[in-house]
Amino acid sequence: MSMSATPTRKEREFQAREELILSHARRLLLEKGFQAWNMEQLADAVEYSKGTLYQHFTSKEDLVLAVSTDALRMRADLFEKAAQFKGKTRERCRAIGFACCEFAYNYPEYFHIEMMLKSASFWEKASEERRQAHAFQGARTWRVLNNIVVQAMALGDLPSGRYTPEQATFALVSVTVGSHIMTQEPILRVQAGITDPMASVRTNQDLICDGLGWQPLLHDYDYASTDKNIVKELFPSASAWLHID
Amino acid sequence: MSMSATPTRKEREFQAREELILSHARRLLLEKGFQAWNMEQLADAVEYSKGTLYQHFTSKEDLVLAVSTDALRMRADLFEKAAQFKGKTRERCRAIGFACCEFAYNYPEYFHIEMMLKSASFWEKASEERRQAHAFQGARTWRVLNNIVVQAMALGDLPSGRYTPEQATFALVSVTVGSHIMTQEPILRVQAGITDPMASVRTNQDLICDGLGWQPLLHDYDYASTDKNIVKELFPSASAWLHID
DNA sequence: CCACATTTTGACCGTTGGTCAAATATTTTC
DNA sequence: GAAAATATTTGACCAACGGTCAAAATGTGG
Structure with missing residues (x-):
């Protein structure tokens, strides 16, 4: 007692x-x-x-939600680590992209589970405690990325007139989730000729950043060097999923 | 007999x-x-x-797959209709974006179901016939969009050196699916301040197109007029989901 | 060693996807 | 048009599984 x-x-x-x-x-x-x-x-x-x-656990769903939230916590940890990267705002955003791939490599089942959470009557069967824990970890990942976007606009790296920071963050989140899901679809992988899923995800992130006008644009800067530093400093074990020809 | x-x-x-x-x-x-x-x-x-x-139907899953494939067929129909739009390649791509919103408005449950198909052991329980039917309708939607991308590159509207047509198509598909899923997430909608989900989806598509360098870029052309024509000619009933201030 | 509190267990329950022999309806045959 | 043959429909029944709870087992204090 x-x-x-x-x-x-x-x-x-x-x-x-x-x-x-x-x-x-x-x-x-x-x-x-x-x-x-x-x-x-x-x-x-x-x-x-x-x-x-x-x-x-109150139910099988409650248990699975707990597993998912654990993974989400690790993702938020990786995001916060990546956000520390010293460099231009777009380079830091890029570091987040690496963090997300690192995570997806280590928890390949995560996005499947996350999709289940959205569709089924999962939330009703889960306990209030775990629902809140999940929302909290989700908010962490959003905040890390959104902070970088806000800073980028403040510094003028990212034009602030056309899109709000939230719109930009939302676009990045959407393309990332969509790309991870789509790269896991075998039929689509064949149709799109995808051999390196993680590279496809990061390419799509670059397209959004370029579309936002986030300076320096992909082809105006030596991001290959940036990538080397990100890997060396933050994700030394990334070689497992990073295929560089 | x-x-x-x-x-x-x-x-x-x-x-x-x-x-x-x-x-x-x-x-x-x-x-x-x-x-x-x-x-x-x-x-x-x-x-x-x-x-x-x-x-x-061989199982509950088989039945649900049939419902989903029916919806997918309608989407492919809308895509083919949209691809007929007379205009620049990017305008036709834009028409596809409208088609997708029109579809998402009429079948709001579709993406949820589609996500179930990816995760669960759905495919094992469904009949071979229905699996093939689904793959066929999926291939139709891919083909329609990819054709426009190929034409855009042939015409020079879309730079052909940096990305393959398949990469560009994949990016558009990914951002669209990701955006539809994310706009349906209530928490994220609040965080991102989204009031008009369909507009957010189309904005994200524009960002990818701009990122690809698809001419004319969003702010170099009067797409508001294009949109009016797309709605008038192809989707007169779009006013139900189209919120123009 | 005993009395009491806490924890663990697995038999049991209700629900539900799926099956199949019997009942019912339809067509063919004479 | 009645009987036989064929096809279709039905719902009782089964097995699997998530979830419960009274009883058994374990732990604790005196």
Whole structure:
């Protein structure tokens, strides 16, 4: 019965078990999607019973939302790290693009899950707590990118007359999400002749930035050098998904 | 036992019933999504039994895929109609943008369903016939847009050195899908201050076109006149979703 | 060692997608 | 036009699964 802020042994055990459950659920989601596994199987995997799972999560949807929010938190972390990059505003925006690819490489199932959250009656079945946690992490990623856009306009790198910062940020978010989803569509990949999905995503981001008139434009500057620095300083492990010919 | 190509009475009745089922399923999907209705309820609605439904569709997923493909066919029809617009290549591309908004307005549930198709184990449960039908309609929409891009490059409206036609088409498809999905996200709508979703989608398409250097650029030409003509000639009913201040 | 509190369990429930033998309707045959 | 043959429709039934809860197991304090 501790009144202190430090967790008791019980509380720590509870937390450790929750992470165990989440890690196994993440694996199942990655391997099988949402439908092709059930709570019984997950209970077997973590070596607890079904009833115990429901002490941590109100429903299967609540559990999946928790997995998704965990991933979203990591993405926000990567975004904040990328935003620290020293350079012009467009270079920093570019660093965010790398962060998003780094994330997508490590959590390839994430966008699928995120799409499920939008369509189904997921939100009704999830607990209020987890809904708020998800919204909070989503707001973090938005804020990081929007801050860079605001600064770019303040500095004059990005024309401020035609589009509001929010419009520009929204365009970047939309093209990024859309590109990640579309690159994961096998049929479209063949039609569009895509061999390097991450490169396609970043190309589309460049198109939006150029369309916004974000200086310096793609072909007026040596972004190859920028990219080298971003990778070296922020994402040394990016070579796993970065295909440079 | 007719050997002729014209359908017998039975075949016509079967076809009519299939359309009845599809129209009720479409309504249920629109009102309740995927989970919040079951095959029993659909059977009641069409005044047939569950068993009869399964003579038309191999599974609930197969049925939903059929609804989705129907919608996709209408979209392809609208695209082909829009591509006929007389004008510069970028104006025709713009007409496609209008077609997509017209479609999204009439089938607001479509993108949600389309996202379900990507994530879940939908395809396994659907019949081979319906899978092919869906791929065919998808290919139609791609082709229409890609043709315009190819022509634009041939005419010199669109620089052909930097991006391939497929890359340009892919960028437009990605930004469109991403924008439609994102505009349907209530939280993001507040964050981005979006009051007119369709306008946001079309703005993002313009940004990609400008980024590609598709002449004439957005602010070098009187596209307001173009838009008036597109609406008048192709989509007279667009006033329902077109908010012009 | 016992009494009490907490945690864990898995049998059980309701719902739902899907099946199939029986009932019903339709067509063919004589 | 009645009986036989064929085709269609039905809804009871099944299995799978998310979720619940009384009982068993475990832990705790005296």
